[in-house]
Amino acid sequence: MIPELGQIALLLALLVAALQAVLPLLGAHRNKPTWMQVARPAAFAQLLCLLCAFAALTVSFVQQDFSVKYVADNSNSLLPLVYRFTAVWGSHEGSLLLWALVLALWSAAVAEFSRALPDPVVARVLGVMGLVAVGFLSFLIFTSNPFARLLPAPVEGRDLNPLLQDPGMIAHPPMLYLGYVGFSVPFAFAIAALLQGEIDARWLRWTRPWTNAAWGFLTCGITLGSWWAYKELGWGGWWFWDPVENASFMPWLAGTALLHSQAVTEKRGSFSGWTLLLAIAAFALSLLGTFLVRSGVITSVHSFAADPARGLFILVFLFVVIGGSLLLYALRAPGGGGKPFAAYSRETLLLGNNLLLACACAMVLLGTLYPLLADALHLGKISVGPPYFGLLFFVLMTPLLLLLPFGPLVRWQREQDLRVVAMLAPWLLIALAAGIASFVFGHAQIPWKIALGAIAAAWVGFGTLRFVWSRFKVAGKKFTAEMLGMCLAHSGIAVFAIGAVFGDAQAVQHELAMKPGDSAALGRDRIVFDGVGDNAGPNYQAHRGQFRLLAADNGMLATLHPEKREYASGGQVMTEAGIDANLVRDVYVSLGEDLGGGAWSLRVQVKPFVRWIWIGALLMALGGFVTACDKRFRKRESAA
Numbered sequence: 001m002i003p004e005l006g007q008i009a010l011l012l013a014l015l016v017a018a019l020q021a022v023l024p025l026l027g028a029h030r031n032k033p034t035w036m037q038v039a040r041p042a043a044f045a046q047l048l049c050l051l052c053a054f055a056a057l058t059v060s061f062v063q064q065d066f067s068v069k070y071v072a073d074n075s076n077s078l079l080p081l082v083y084r085f086t087a088v089w090g091s092h093e094g095s096l097l098l099w100a101l102v103l104a105l106w107s108a109a110v111a112e113f114s115r116a117l118p119d120p121v122v123a124r125v126l127g128v129m130g131l132v133a134v135g136f137l138s139f140l141i142f143t144s145n146p147f148a149r150l151l152p153a154p155v156e157g158r159d160l161n162p163l164l165q166d167p168g169m170i171a172h173p174p175m176l177y178l179g180y181v182g183f184s185v186p187f188a189f190a191i192a193a194l195l196q197g198e199i200d201a202r203w204l205r206w207t208r209p210w211t212n213a214a215w216g217f218l219t220c221g222i223t224l225g226s227w228w229a230y231k232e233l234g235w236g237g238w239w240f241w242d243p244v245e246n247a248s249f250m251p252w253l254a255g256t257a258l259l260h261s262q263a264v265t266e267k268r269g270s271f272s273g274w275t276l277l278l279a280i281a282a283f284a285l286s287l288l289g290t291f292l293v294r295s296g297v298i299t300s301v302h303s304f305a306a307d308p309a310r311g312l313f314i315l316v317f318l319f320v321v322i323g324g325s326l327l328l329y330a331l332r333a334p335g336g337g338g339k340p341f342a343a344y345s346r347e348t349l350l351l352g353n354n355l356l357l358a359c360a361c362a363m364v365l366l367g368t369l370y371p372l373l374a375d376a377l378h379l380g381k382i383s384v385g386p387p388y389f390g391l392l393f394f395v396l397m398t399p400l401l402l403l404l405p406f407g408p409l410v411r412w413q414r415e416q417d418l419r420v421v422a423m424l425a426p427w428l429l430i431a432l433a434a435g436i437a438s439f440v441f442g443h444a445q446i447p448w449k450i451a452l453g454a455i456a457a458a459w460v461g462f463g464t465l466r467f468v469w470s471r472f473k474v475a476g477k478k479f480t481a482e483m484l485g486m487c488l489a490h491s492g493i494a495v496f497a498i499g500a501v502f503g504d505a506q507a508v509q510h511e512l513a514m515k516p517g518d519s520a521a522l523g524r525d526r527i528v529f530d531g532v533g534d535n536a537g538p539n540y541q542a543h544r545g546q547f548r549l550l551a552a553d554n555g556m557l558a559t560l561h562p563e564k565r566e567y568a569s570g571g572q573v574m575t576e577a578g579i580d581a582n583l584v585r586d587v588y589v590s591l592g593e594d595l596g597g598g599a600w601s602l603r604v605q606v607k608p609f610v611r612w613i614w615i616g617a618l619l620m621a622l623g624g625f626v627t628a629c630d631k632r633f634r635k636r637e638s639a640a
Contacts, residue, residue, distance in 0.1 A: 002056050002059050002060060002063075002065070003056060003057075003060055003065065003067075003068050003147040003149065004147070005052070005056050006052070006053045006055075006056025006057055006060075006146075006147050007053075007145070007147040009049045009050070009052040009053040009056065010049070010050075010053045010097075010137065010140065010141055010147070011141065012049045013046050013049035013050050013053065013100070013104070013133075013137055014134065014137040014138065014141060016042055016045045016046045016049060017042075017046050017130050017133035017134045017137055018130070018134050019038065019042050019130075020038070020039060020042035020043055020046060020107070020126060020127065020129075020130030020133070021127050021128075021130030021131040021133070021134055022127075022130075023035045023038045023039075023042075024036050024038055024039035024042075024122075024123035024124070024126055024127040024130070025123065025124060025127035025128075025195075027123055028119075028120040028123040028124050028127070028195075028196075029195075031120075033119060035123075036119045036120060036122070036123035037119070039111065039122055039123045039126035039127060039130075040111040040122070040126070042126070042130065043104070043107040043108050043110070043111040043126050043129075043130075044108055044111060046104045046107065046108075046130075046133065047101075047104040047105060047107065047108040050097075050100055050101045050104045051101065051104075053097065053101075054088070054097060054098070054101050056147070057070070057088055057094060057097060057146050057147070058085060058088050060147075061074075061075055061084045061085065061087050061088055062081070062084050062085070064076075064077055064084075064157070065153075066150070066153050066154050066155070066156070066157050067149055067150055067151065067153035068146075068147060068148070068149065068150070069148045069149065069150045070091070070093045070094060070146045070147070070148065071087075071157065072150055072153070072154050072157045072158065073091065073157070073158050074087045074090050074091050074094070074157070074158070074159075074160050074161075075087050075157045075158075075159065075160055076156055076157035076158065076159045076539070076569050077156060077157070078159075078538060078539035078568055078569070079157075079159060079160055079165075079538075079539055080165075080538045080539070082170070083160055083164075083165050085170075086160075086164065086169050086170050087160045087164075089173050089174070090160050090161065090164045090169070091161075092144060092294055092310070093140070093144045093145065093146035094146055095173060095177075096136070096139065096140050096144050096146075096294075097140060097146050098173065098174065098177055099136060099177055099180075099181060099290070100133065100136050100137055100140055102174070102177045102178055102180075102181040102182075103129065103132065103133055103136065103181045103184060104133065105178075106129070106181060106182055106184060106185055106210075107126060107129045107130070107133070110122075110125060110126060110129070110185060110188075110210070111126060114206065116634070117206055120196065121192060121196070121203070121206070124188075124191070124192035124195050124196060125185075125188045125189055125192045126188075127192075128187070128188035128191045128192060129184055129185070129188045132184055132188075132321070135317045135320075135321070136317075139310075139313050139314065139317065143310050143313050144310060156569075157569075158569060158570070159539070159567065159568075159569035159570060162540075162565070162567050162572050162574045163232060163233075163574070165539075166228060166231070166232050168224055168225075168227060168228030168231065168232065169228065171224055172221060172224040172225050172228055173221075175217055175220045175221035175224055176217075176218065176221030176222070176224075176225065176248060177221070178214070178217035178218075178221070179214050179215065179216075179217035179218020179219070179220070179221050179222075179248075179251075179252075179255075180218065180221075180248070180251065180286040180289065180290075181214075181286070182210065182213060182214025182215075182217055182218070183211075183214050183218075183251060183255060183279075183282040183283040183286050184283055184286075185207070185210040185211070185214060186207050186210060186211045186214070186258065186262075186279040186282065186283070187279050187280060187282070187283035187325075189203055189206065189207040189210070189279070190207075190275075190276045190279035190280055191280075191325060191328065193276065194276065194328050194329060194332040194333065195328070195332075197332060199272050199276070199334050201265070201266050201267075201269065204262050204265050204266035204275070205266055205632070205633055206633070207262065207279070208259075208262050208263075208266065208627075208628075208633055209627075209628040209629070209630070209633040209634075210628075211255065211258055211259060211262060211279075212259060212485070212624045212625070212627045212628035213624065213625065213628040214255065215252070215255045215256065215258075215259060215624045216621040216622070216623075216624030216625045216628065217621075218248070218251065218252050218255065219252065219617055219618075219620050219621035219624060220617075220618065220621045221248065222245075222248050222249065222252060222617070223614050223617040223618060223621065225245070225248070226238045226239055226613070226614065226617075227614055230610075231577060231579065232576075233575075234574075234575035234576075234577055234590045235590075236509075236577070236588045236590070236603070236605045236607065238503075238610065238613055238614075240386065241367070241385060241386050241389040241390075243292060243368050244289075244292065244293055246364050246367070246368045247285075247288065247289030247292045247293060247368070248289055249364060250285040250288070250289070250361050250364050250365055250368075251282050251283075251285040251286045251289065253357050253358075253360050253361040253364065254278060254281045254282040254285055254357075254358075254361050255282045256357055257278055257353070257354045257357040257358055257361070258275065258278040258279060258282050259624075260350050260353050260354060260357075261274055261275040261278055261350070261354050262275055263350070264346075264347055264350050264351075267412065268339050268341070268347060268412060268413070269339055270339065270341065270347055271351070271354075272334050273333045273334050273335070274354070276329060276333060276334075277329060277333075278354075280322070280325045280326065280329060281361075283321075284318070284321070284322045284325070285361070285365075287314075287317070287318050287321060287322070288318065290314060291311065291314040291315060291318055292368075294310055294311065294314060339413060340413070341412070341413045341414065342413065342414040342415070344410070344414070344415045345410060345411065345412060345413050345414050345415055346407060346410045346411060346412050346413075346415075347412065347413070349403055349406055349407045349410055350407060352399070352400075352403055353400060353403065353404075353407065356396050356397070356399060356400045357400070359396055360392075360393060360396045360397065363389075363392045363393070363396065364389065364393075367384040367388055367389055367392075368384075370382065370384060371383060371384055398456075401456045401459065401460055401493070401497075402459070404460050404463065404490060404493070405424055405427070405459060405460060405462075405463020405464065405466065405467070405490075406420055406424070406463075408464075408467040408483075408486065408490075409423060409424070409463075409466070409467055409470065423466060423470070424463055424466060427458075427459070427462035427463055427465075427466055428459065430458060430462060431454075431455045431456075431458035431459040431462060432455060434454045434455060434457075434458040435451040435452065435454045435455035435458070436451065437454070438450045438451050438453070438454035439451035442454075442502075442505070442506065443506065444502075444505040444506050445505060445506070446505050447505075449501060449504070449505045450501060450502060450505040450506065452501070453497055453498065453500070453501025453502060453505065454498075454501075454502075456494075456497045456501070457494045457495070457497040457498045457501075458494075460490060460491075460493050460494040460497065461491060461494035461495075463490075464487050464490045464491050464494070467487065468487055471483065480630055480632070481626055481627060481629050481630040481631070482627050482630040482632070484623075484626050484627075485622075485623040485624065485625070485626035485627030485628075485630070486623060486627065487623070488619050488620070488622050488623035488626060489619070489620045489622075489623030489624065489627075490623075491619055491623075492615075492616040492617060492618070492619030492620035492621075492622075492623060493616065493620065494616070495612050495615055495616030495619060496612065496613055496616030496617055496619075496620070497616070498609055498612050498616075499609045499610055499611065499612030499613035499614075499615070499616060500613055502608050502609040502612075503607050503608055503609050503610040503612075503613065506608040506609075507605060507606065507607050507608065508522070508523070508605065508606045509603065509604070509605045510522075510602075510603070510604045510605070511601070511602075511603055512601070512602045512603075512604060513595055513599055513600070513601050513602070514529040514599065514600060514602055515529070515597065515598050515599040515600075516529060516530060516531035516598050517529070517530075519550075520604065522549075522587065522604065522606055523606065524551070524552045525549060525550060525551055525552065525557065525587075526549075526550045526552075527547055527548070527549055527550070527560075527587070527589070527604060528547065528548040528550060529545070529546075529547055529600075529602070530545075530546040530547065530548060531545070531546060531598060532544065532545045532546075532591070532594075532598070532600060533546070535563065537565065539567060539568050539569065540565040540566060540567045540568060540574075541565070541566050541568070542563040542564060542565040542566070542576075543563065543564045543591065543594070544561055544562075544563045545560075545561060545562045545563070545578065545589070545591050545600065546559065546560075546561060547559070547560040547561075547562070547578060547589055548560075549580055549587055557580065558580035558587070560578030560579070560580055560587070560589050561578050562575070562576060562577055562578035562589045562590050562591045563575070563576040563578075563591065564576075564591045575590050575591060577589060577590045578590075581611060582611070583609075583611055583612070584608065584609065585606055585607060585608045585609065585610075586605075586606070586607045586610050586611065587604070587605070587606055588603075588604070588605040588606075588607060589602065589603070589604050589605075590602070590603045
C-alpha cells in the first residue's frame, strides 16, 4: 500500500498547488485578504504532501519493492543501502519528484521567512510559484509517474546506473536542484512586481537574499558535479562543455548577472527593467536545462530520458512560462528611471559586467543548441566542443576580470579623478611581476597561458584585498555581510583561476604499458606498479591495481588503487581512478586494458593545483550564502 499512499500524496499535492496558485492571485487582484491568506498554509500543505510522496518512494527502494516499475528499473537486491537512497533521484521520474519537492521547500521557505512583507506581495509570489508547481506536478503525474506498478512483479531489478553509484551523487543532484529551482523565487518576485505594477527598491531588497542563496546552491551543485566527473569518469578532466553541463552553467551565468544588476537597481534605481528580464531569464534557462536533460534531444552521461512525449510536454510548458512572462514583461515593464550616472562610475562597470555575462551566456546557449537546430533542419551533424567554448569564453571573461577590482572601489554615480587607478596601480605591477615569474619559472607547456593565469589571479586577489584595506583603514566605515560575501566570491574567482589555468597548462599525462615491478618517473617523484589483483564489491567484481608513489629519496608518499569494475547486473565495465590528492597537485592513475602476462595499459596524470578549482568555486558559493544573511535584507518595511 505504500506506493498507493505516495500516489495519493502526489494527487493531493497537485490539488493544493492549484489552490495555492488560484485563490491568492485572485485575492490579490480583488483585494480579498481572506483569499490571500490561503497562500501560506497551502505552501506548507503542498510541502507536507510531497514529503510524504518522497518518503513513500524512498521506502519502496529500501524495501526493494520491484512491483514499482521505477524501483525495478533502478535498483536490484545487490545494490548497497546508501545507493538505494540515492537511486530515488537516480533517473527521470524520481529526479522530477525531487524537483517538485525542492520547489515546495522554496515555497514553504518564502511563506515562513517573508512574514514582514505585505500580504498582496506574498500572495502573488506564492501564487506564481504555485502555478509552476501545477505544471511540474502535472508532468510528473500524467507522463512520469514514479509509482506505476509492474504486474506481475519481477524477481530482480535492473540496477542503478553504475556511474551514479558514487558518493558524489548523494549531494550533487539535491544541491543542483536547490539552485535550479531556487531561481523560481526571484522569477516569482519579478512576475509579482509586474502584476502589481510597483517596481521599486523594496521588492529588490526582498528578492536579493533568495537570489544569492539560489546562486550559492547552484554553484555548489556545479562544483560537486565537476568533482564527480573528475573522479568517476576516468579521463581526469573537470569540465568538458557537455550539453548538460552547459544547461546548468547558463542559469549560473544569468544568475551572476542578476546578482549584480539587483544591487544597482536596489541602491540606485537603475536597470530595473533589465533586472526583471534577468530574473525571468535565469529561471527560463533552468527550465531549458530541464528540457534538454529529459527530452532525449541530446546524448550525455548526465541525461535522464529519451521519451519525445515527455520532451513535448516540457517544451509546451517552457513555451507557456517563458512566453507568458515575456508578454507580461512587454506590457508592464518600466521604462527608464533611476539616477543618472557618468561614464566613469560603479553603475557603468556593473553594466559592463552584465553585458559580458549576458554575452557569455548567449555564446554557451548558441554553442549548445546550434548542433540540435542544424540536425533538426537537416543541415548535417555539427559538433561544437571545447575549442569554440574555450576561446570565446576567454575573450569575454578577460575584460571582466580586468574590470573586477575596480567595481567595489569606484563610487556610485561619478568618479571624478584617477583615485582608484592610483590605488590599484601598485597591485597591478605586482600582478604583472607574478605573470613574468610564472612565464620564466613555471615549466608550462604553454608559458603565455600560465603567465596570463597568474596575472589574472593576482590582479583579482590583490584588488579584493585592496578593497578590504580601504574599508578598514577609515574609521566609521562599516563592513557588512554583503561586502564580506562579495569579497569571498571575488577571492574565489582568483583561487579558481589558479586551479583552472595552472592545472591545464602544467598538467602532464603519460600513456604507459607496465608490468609488475616497472616504474616511471613523474617529475621528481616515481610511481611503481606492484600488479593487479581481484577484488569483490557488493555488486561488482573488480581488477584492483596497486601503485606506490615514491619521493626522490624513495620515501613512500602514497599507495594508489585504481580499479576496473564489472557490475553483476548488465555487465557494465567502469573505471575507478586512483588519486593521491593534495593542495599542490593530484597524481591520477587509471587502468586501461589487460595486455597479458601481468602487463596493463595505464594512464598516469599529474595535475597541479586542480583542487583549487573546487576550493575557489566553494568560496564563491560561500560568498553567496554570506550575502544572503545580510541583516539589511530582513529589514521590516513600514508598508508591511
